[in-house]
Amino acid sequence: MPKSDWGKKLLHSKTYKLAILGVWLVILGACLLCRDRFSVENILQASPKNMLAAALFLLLLFALKSLSVFIYSGILFIASGILFPLPEAILVNFMGAVVMVSLPYWLGRQVGGELVDAIVCKYPKTAFLRQLQMENELFLSFITRIINILPSDILSLYMGASGIHYGKYLPGSVAGMLLTIITFPVIGSSITDPASPLFIASVAVQVVVTVGSITGYAAYLRKKRT
Numbered sequence: 001m002p003k004s005d006w007g008k009k010l011l012h013s014k015t016y017k018l019a020i021l022g023v024w025l026v027i028l029g030a031c032l033l034c035r036d037r038f039s040v041e042n043i044l045q046a047s048p049k050n051m052l053a054a055a056l057f058l059l060l061l062f063a064l065k066s067l068s069v070f071i072y073s074g075i076l077f078i079a080s081g082i083l084f085p086l087p088e089a090i091l092v093n094f095m096g097a098v099v100m101v102s103l104p105y106w107l108g109r110q111v112g113g114e115l116v117d118a119i120v121c122k123y124p125k126t127a128f129l130r131q132l133q134m135e136n137e138l139f140l141s142f143i144t145r146i147i148n149i150l151p152s153d154i155l156s157l158y159m160g161a162s163g164i165h166y167g168k169y170l171p172g173s174v175a176g177m178l179l180t181i182i183t184f185p186v187i188g189s190s191i192t193d194p195a196s197p198l199f200i201a202s203v204a205v206q207v208v209v210t211v212g213s214i215t216g217y218a219a220y221l222r223k224k225r226t
Helices: 003-011 014-037 040-046 051-066 073-083 086-111 113-122 124-135 137-146 152-161 166-189 197-225
Strands: none
Touching (some): 040 051, 051 073, 051 086, 051 152, 073 086, 073 166, 086 152, 137 197, 152 166
8 A cells, every 4th residue: 555545544544533533631631631721821820931942832821721711811821011112022922823823724634624613512512513614614704703603623623523614714713803903902001000091991992892882793693594
């Protein structure tokens, strides 16, 4: 058997899929046990003093978060705003978002359709995503991020397992998270003064855009049903 055929057969074998799921479950268990330690304060204490090392450390945490389900990504976005000047914080958050949406996507891609069925069973509201997926994958990736219809990691797993094209999934997902990528480090940089105009404006923009997106999407669904 040619090596290329052997490699393809391995990638689609049940043993390979079970091994991937086994590693993921170990990571899930470890994150569940340690989730109380995952806070902005602890991240700041553990972060290296060197700026480059701190950025790599934060990206590692983004990778860990992407497979955890239990950890809130906003903690990392805010910690970045405290650790780095704002332009660098936004850049680190942007790279972290790419890592965070990519790893579970490729995990779902490897596991395949069985995972889609399991997610739809656990989260029935994902069933309508299949219809929207057939219409516009880029829009689906964008809107589901901006309105937070599902936990981020579960959504990424679903997108990968359902076969959405990565070239449409990645830009759509990152665009949907762009507001959080920018506003959360601003919140983090001004968190010691919640009464400051910068802090209030960042929170207000986040709330207004999220509510507006949910309202607009609800109107879109009503129009489609009509």
